Amino acid sequence: MSELVEVIVGVIGRAHGVRGEVNVEPRTDEIERRFAPGAELRAGEGGKLTVESANQPSGRLVVGFREIADRTAAELLRGRVLSVRVPVDEQPSGREEYFDRQLAGLAVLRADGTVAGTIVQILHSPAQDLLVVDVDGSEYLVPFVKALVPEVDLAAGTVRLADVAGLLDDQAQEG
Known part of the structure; x- marks a missing residue:
């Protein structure tokens, strides 16, 4: 098993709508890879969030997480850093791209x-x-x-x- 490294992929912004979706400020060039439905992300101190949906209306990343059911819950996560643990030898999806x-x-x-x-x-x-x-x-x-x-x-x-x-x-x- 290869060694893992924690990589920051985004920061949760304000709530989007009333169903618990949030705006996310991406910190990755691989949005489709990191915010694919089913992806599990870490949200700060021990919290885990599972991506349910992700889209980019008007160029902004809006993400729905399985664990966030409403706007109130979404607002509580504002400012949390999202990260994922990946193999240290993982390669970018694009040719001549580097992490x-x-x-x-x-x-x-x-x-x-x-x-x-x-x-x-x-x-x-x-x-x-x-x-x-x-x-x-x-x-x-x-x-x-x-x-x-x-x-x-x-x-x-x-x-x-x-x-x-x-x-x-x-x-x-x-x-």
Whole structure:
């Protein structure tokens, strides 16, 4: 049996309607996978919720849980963090996609192969994800796009950056 890791998949927001459905702020790119009917999620301190329905009217995630019968019960769960325990070696459903936990801690290589720093965090912005790279105690944000990060090698524990001036250097001269 493989080791399990707890992954945050969303945060419960306000109640939606009177039947106990709630708005959920997703913290995953795999909404269909994590909020599939029958999926069991952890809701904070020891609570377990079973997904009964999930849909996205107007782009918002609305989830019905088997254990929440009415609006009053739904309101009591507002702000609870939803998580799921998954095998540590689980892979994303999409090709060339990565979980944050796979990227955090990887060594960052410059285009010439020299070690520049370490990924300490991944920020999810509306435009694209950003790698937070620690270089000798200073943090740099690198857009996680193929043009700037052409190679991710999980087996080697590295990501390689493109040869672009200024990605990890405040003093870079523009040409």
